[in-house]
Amino acid sequence: MYRRILVPLDGSDLAETAIPHAELLASASGAELELIRVTLLRFVQAPDGHGHVVQEEGDREEAEAYLATWEKRLRDRGIRATGQVRSGSVAEEIVEYAGSTRADLIVMSTHGRTGARLYAYGSVAEKVLRAAPCSVLVVRT
DSSP, rough: OOOOOEEOSSHHHHTTHHHHHHHHHHHHHHHHHEEEEEEEEEEEEETTTEEEEEEOOHHHHHHHHHHHHHHHHHTTTOOEEEEEEEEEEEHHHHHHHHHTTOEEEEEEOOOOOOOHHHHHHOOOHHHHHHOSSSEEEEOOO
């Protein structure tokens, strides 16, 4: 059935609502959970007018510690789990990682915005749904 289930997490309670669903599917199918957290890059303009992209100091370390905590929790419950921190555009990184690891399923949560609110704010879930190389289970909160 499933071998690899990708679960995007951003450190929020909202994102974590997808974990029980992914855990249940992993338990039933023997799949491994692959947790991903994407840290954002920021554009900084120097006084000389040149700009460059940077990652906030500590973002990567915090993301790695967060995923390590979830890996341990899941392993303690008998679920194989690994974590990966990526940097860049959240939806693009999720889709690219799902393809590169041959994920069978992406399980993620969403606020369920529609209409003007979706247009105004964008939706990572919507972007992943449109571009994912595999099935996507969206848990609405």
